[in-house]
Amino acid sequence: MNFGEFLTQLFSNLFNGNVIALLAGTLTATITGIGSAKGVSNVGTAMAGVLTEDPSKYGKLLLLQALPGTQGIYGLMTWFILMVRMGYLGGNPVTLTMVQGFLVLAACLPMIVVGYKSALLQARVATSGVMLVGKRPESQAQAVVMAAMVETYAIFALLTSMMTIFFII
Amino acid sequence: MSVVTMERFRLVGLLSERREIIDRLAALGAVEVRADAELQAELSRELAERIGNGAANSVDAEERAASVRRELDALNREADQLEELLPVCQRLNETKKGLFPRRPKVNLAAFESVLDRRDDLLSQAQHLRDLLRDQEQLEREIVALHLEQQQNAIWVDLNPELQHYQSERLRIVTGSFANPKTFVAARTMLDEHESAAHLLPLDYDTAERPATRAALVATPEDMTVALQAVRQIGFVRSPELPGRFTYADELTALRERENRLATALEEIKKESKLIALMERAFALLADALRHEAERLAAEADTLTGERAFMLRGYVPAHLYERIKDELTAEFTVAVENAPADDAEDAPTWIYNRPLLQPYAEVTRMFSMPHAAEVDPTPAMGVCYALIFGMMYSDVGYGALLALGCALLLYRFKVRGTLRAMCQMFMQCGIVSMFFGLCFGGFFGNFISVLSGETVHFPTLLFDPLGEPISMVIFSVAAGMLHIVVGLALKVYNLWSIGDIAGAICDPLAWIFILAGGALYLLGGWVSTAGLVLLATGALILLLFSNRDTYNPIKRLMSGLGALYGAINYFSDLISYTRILALTLSTSVIAMVVNILGTMMGLTIPGVIVFLVVMPFGHLLNVALSVLSAYVHTARLQYVEFFGKFFTGGGRAWMPLALRPRHVDIEDAPQNELKELKPVVEPLRTRYARFTKYIENN
Numbered sequence: 001m002n003f004g005e006f007l008t009q010l011f012s013n014l015f016n017g018n019v020i021a022l023l024a025g026t027l028t029a030t031i032t033g034i035g036s037a038k039g040v041s042n043v044g045t046a047m048a049g050v051l052t053e054d055p056s057k058y059g060k061l062l063l064l065q066a067l068p069g070t071q072g073i074y075g076l077m078t079w080f081i082l083m084v085r086m087g088y089l090g091g092n093p094v095t096l097t098m099v100q101g102f103l104v105l106a107a108c109l110p111m112i113v114v115g116y117k118s119a120l121l122q123a124r125v126a127t128s129g130v131m132l133v134g135k136r137p138e139s140q141a142q143a144v145v146m147a148a149m150v151e152t153y154a155i156f157a158l159l160t161s162m163m164t165i166f167f168i169i
Numbered sequence: 170m171s172v173v174t175m176e177r178f179r180l181v182g183l184l185s186e187r188r189e190i191i192d193r194l195a196a197l198g199a200v201e202v203r204a205d206a207e208l209q210a211e212l213s214r215e216l217a218e219r220i221g222n223g224a225a226n227s228v229d230a231e232e233r234a235a236s237v238r239r240e241l242d243a244l245n246r247e248a249d250q251l252e253e254l255l256p257v258c259q260r261l262n263e264t265k266k267g268l269f270p271r272r273p274k275v276n277l278a279a280f281e282s283v284l285d286r287r288d289d290l291l292s293q294a295q296h297l298r299d300l301l302r303d304q305e306q307l308e309r310e311i312v313a314l315h316l317e318q319q320q321n322a323i324w325v326d327l328n329p330e331l332q333h334y335q336s337e338r339l340r341i342v343t344g345s346f347a348n349p350k351t352f353v354a355a356r357t358m359l360d361e362h363e364s365a366a367h368l369l370p371l372d373y374d375t376a377e378r379p380a381t382r383a384a385l386v387a388t389p390e391d392m393t394v395a396l397q398a399v400r401q402i403g404f405v406r407s408p409e410l411p412g413r414f415t416y417a418d419e420l421t422a423l424r425e426r427e428n429r430l431a432t433a434l435e436e437i438k439k440e441s442k443l444i445a446l447m448e449r450a451f452a453l454l455a456d457a458l459r460h461e462a463e464r465l466a467a468e469a470d471t472l473t474g475e476r477a478f479m480l481r482g483y484v485p486a487h488l489y490e491r492i493k494d495e496l497t498a499e500f501t502v503a504v505e506n507a508p509a510d511d512a513e514d515a516p517t518w519i520y521n522r523p524l525l526q527p528y529a530e531v532t533r534m535f536s537m538p539h540a541a542e543v544d545p546t547p548a549m550g551v552c553y554a555l556i557f558g559m560m561y562s563d564v565g566y567g568a569l570l571a572l573g574c575a576l577l578l579y580r581f582k583v584r585g586t587l588r589a590m591c592q593m594f595m596q597c598g599i600v601s602m603f604f605g606l607c608f609g610g611f612f613g614n615f616i617s618v619l620s621g622e623t624v625h626f627p628t629l630l631f632d633p634l635g636e637p638i639s640m641v642i643f644s645v646a647a648g649m650l651h652i653v654v655g656l657a658l659k660v661y662n663l664w665s666i667g668d669i670a671g672a673i674c675d676p677l678a679w680i681f682i683l684a685g686g687a688l689y690l691l692g693g694w695v696s697t698a699g700l701v702l703l704a705t706g707a708l709i710l711l712l713f714s715n716r717d718t719y720n721p722i723k724r725l726m727s728g729l730g731a732l733y734g735a736i737n738y739f740s741d742l743i744s745y746t747r748i749l750a751l752t753l754s755t756s757v758i759a760m761v762v763n764i765l766g767t768m769m770g771l772t773i774p775g776v777i778v779f780l781v782v783m784p785f786g787h788l789l790n791v792a793l794s795v796l797s798a799y800v801h802t803a804r805l806q807y808v809e810f811f812g813k814f815f816t817g818g819g820r821a822w823m824p825l826a827l828r829p830r831h832v833d834i835e836d837a838p839q840n841e842l843k844e845l846k847p848v849v850e851p852l853r854t855r856y857a858r859f860t861k862y863i864e865n866n
Contacts, residue, residue: 066796073793074750077757081634089764141534145807148800155750155801156743162753166637 017096018086021104025082028108028161032075032115039068039123046127050134060133060140064126067147071119074158078111081162085169100168107164114157122150172544173518174486174850175509175822181479182502190480190500191467191825195460196277198826198839199492201516202482204470212472237469244462247291251455254294255831257301261445269581272833273449280827280834283453284461290447290454297444300437307434314427317408321423323382324407324416327371331384332415340392342385343371344399344406349380355402359395366395452831460827467825483509483516483822487848495838510858515540516822520847525550527592535807536817540859543662543852545815549806552651553593556805558600559647560751560798563759564626565612566791567601570594594795608633608640608752612787613759618767633752640749648745649683651805652738655813656680662814666856674713675731676813681706683738707732741809747801755794762786 001009043065051058082104087093096104129143178200182190194200283290324332327343334341346352356368366387372380385404387395396404410419472479484492484506493504509515517537519529521544528550538544561567574595577583583591605611609628616626633640656676663672681702688699715727766782769775811817827837834840 063796066793067800070793070797073754073758076761077754080757080761081753084634141803144800145803148804149808151801152744152747152804155747158750159746162750163637163641 015098017098017101017104018093020098020101021082021086021096024101024105024108025079028082028111028115029072029075029079031112032078032119033072035116035119036069036072036075039071039119039126040065042120042123043068043126043130046130050130053134057133057137060137061130063140063144064129064133064147067126067144067151068119068123070151071115071122071154074154075111075115078108078158078161078165082108082165082169085165094169096169103168104165107161107168109161110157111161115154118150118154118157122147122154125150171520171547171847171849172538172852172855173520173822173847174854175483175515175518176486176489176506177509177515178482178484178489178492178504178506179479180481180496180502180504181477182500184473184476184478186500186502187468187471187473187478188464190496190502191464191471192281193496193499194480194492195464195467195825195827196838197488197492197495197842198824198837199488199842200480200482200484201822201824202467202470202480203514205472205481209472212474234469237465241462241465244458244465248455248458248462250298251291251294251451251458254297254451255448255455257297258445258448258451261442262448264448267581269577269583271582272584272829272831273452274833274835275453276836277827277834280453280457280460280829280832283450283457286450287454287458290450293444293447294451297441300441300444304434304437304441307430307437311427311430311434314423314430318420318423318427320408321416321420325420327382327407327416329415332410333413338388340387340389342392342396342406344383344385344404346381346383346403346405351403352381352383355383355399355404358398358402362398364395364398365391368399449832456829456831460829463825463828482825485518485822485847486850487845488842491842491845508858514820515858517819518822518847519544519546520849521546521550524596527589527596528553530586530589530593531803531806533821534803535811535815537819537821538815539818541662541666541852541856542815542817542819543658543665545658545811548654548658549810550593552654552810553802553806554596554600556647556651556748557597557798557802558604559644559748560802561597561601561755561794562604562608562752563610563612563755563794564602564605565610565615566755566759566787566794567598567603567605569598569787569791570601570795571598574598594799597798608756610756610759613756613763615759615763618760618763633749634756637749637753640752641746644745644748645742646687647748648742648805648809649687651745651810652741652813653680653683655810656683659814662852665852667853670713670716674709674716678706678709678713679734679738681709682735741812744809745805747805751794751797751801754797755790758790758793759787762790 047061047065050061083089086096126143126147129147132143133140180190194202323345324343331341331343346355352368352370359366359368364387366385369384369386370380371382371384383404385392385395385399408416408419410416414422467480470480472481486506489506493506496502496504517539519532519537520526521529525547529546531553532538532544532546532549558567561570571594574591577591578588578595606627607630609626609632611626614626616624630643631639656679659676660672660680663669663676685699685701685703685706688695689703690696691699710731711728712724713728714731715724718724762782765786766779767775769778826839827834
């Protein structure tokens, strides 16, 4: 086997539809997870400041901290649905063509991009909400709903990604 | 749709009885006291003219207001300070509070009489604070003494002559290094600089006791420089001894001092524990002080003359007679009621059937209905439970939620907003069980996984994961129904206030369009009927959305603008696809938990993993899913549903009442009044009041 043949074999083994689709799925879970981790930590930092003044607000604020964490869960869901549709969980994986692999990558893009960015933006609103609840504890519901408005787009991205995966595989 | 009829309330009584009357009103908890600054100023002017000292009177009024503010601040501050002591008392009494503690029950007389002990209890509280401060100080001193003893202990075996060596030609300073290496480094440094000072080890270097103690020997002239040099390398002087004391004497003295301090500390702790037994009295006083502040504010809101006072406010119509009877039987008062025609200021109290009343919390979080609006609570409550149920759809999770809430309600007897939320989520849990049956969810796919895919939980409708398109259609259809209910409420609202044309030309037209569109998609003959309905709605909008002009071009332009609003309805409908996303989120995470829990099979480690992963994973999923469903259902109500018919802006009714935080008052008359069924005011009457107010102003 000469070097050219070796490269061809290597590429045909490494770069096939399944690898690209799996990469897309794991990237979705990873990047949305990073976004959520950043978001949750940002809100947590603001929360700690408020708690130094009044530790009894912990329960009210915890809800706000949990909100930017959902994008990470949506990423995990996308990955899981991909695993189910590709048959990895049943132990009988389907073979995807290169094009199908790239289509899956395209399907995962909305969740990757919107999930990451919306977690950060939602954290920003939730951080302001933490300040609001710190001053006016009765405004907790408003603060939570305000932050949830940002999540709408993460939900739409999840739907887009999921439905596209359902249509492709 | 139940807003309670409110009436204006006026009471004139003797100034000498004002406090008792206000006490009584607070115990009845049915009258909201409102200040009238203008009327008070006018009354003060009149009084001043009569007495002939206008300027002094107005100064008096200002001073009085400032003194009331000062007194209110003082009362609230005292209550805050008492409340800060409560956790300390709990710690000292070693009482286990639990997550949802039950409040102690007291009677009204005890609640009111605790103020007689105010000075005594406050001085006890101050004494406890002083004791805690002293305790902290003593504990700090004991720690410092401990450290001093440790430092002295290492020098106890030092030759007593060295401890107090005095000579005119030689100085000896003892001290220690952190380790033998620094000692050697210091000695080498002195040698290298050919210093006249010498560093002598005081111990043999052994593994048990490394040679770290040393004596610096030098002439008085060289000592200062040598000491400075070795200090830089880490030489720490041995503690100084007072007088002719040896280290052993000093150590004994320190131990004796520590013992004395420890005894004092024990005394302080005992005394603190004794005062902490007054925890309940402190809690009661904190509540009484806050109530006193509220009562004082109400007193300040009354109009005062020379011998009489007038109190104005609002009372629910069904309670007026009862309040009147109670007051006239006990005091020299004149009481009257009148329709609440100042709609801008009149407060709102919404009342619904017990099943729907908890959802009033969700309405209150948004806003109270204003004078010309329906109460959205009943319709919103039903929709809330249904949408929550769809998002959270799982028989197992629904049962867990309902049971958890029932436990909080009936076992821990939680109160206030938490009680309303628990009642609400209990209902939502039950509805979730129904939708769990529809979509075949019991802890996700628990039954299928456990039975090795041989047995499946029954699915009445369809599996959202297997048929996502059906679920999208289901979600949007649910959304359409929700929006149509909102529009129907708008029709009812406009119809009730007499704007029949408005009801037909806007919300009803949109109902035609939405319903027509839905029927058109069904196909068959229904499709034709749907098309007719859709066209009728569109035509109404096109021709009658602007009814203020007869200019056909202007009308058509406005009509086209109104039809463009269809895009908003479209985006609203799309927004309901979140129901699908959250349904899938609940079931997919449950599936992940089930797979993780059963992945090691029927082995001993497998069973252990199963027992750990299953409860933890499913409880985590319950928490996450409840949070998501709560937040997103609220959003659908506030934005998509309320957006169609409800703007809010009403002021919640806030009567002068007993609102203790730490105790329950068993025999408060307000408990009895709460049982009386309110009189509900029809929207038409309420709106008539509102328009009358607008016309008059």
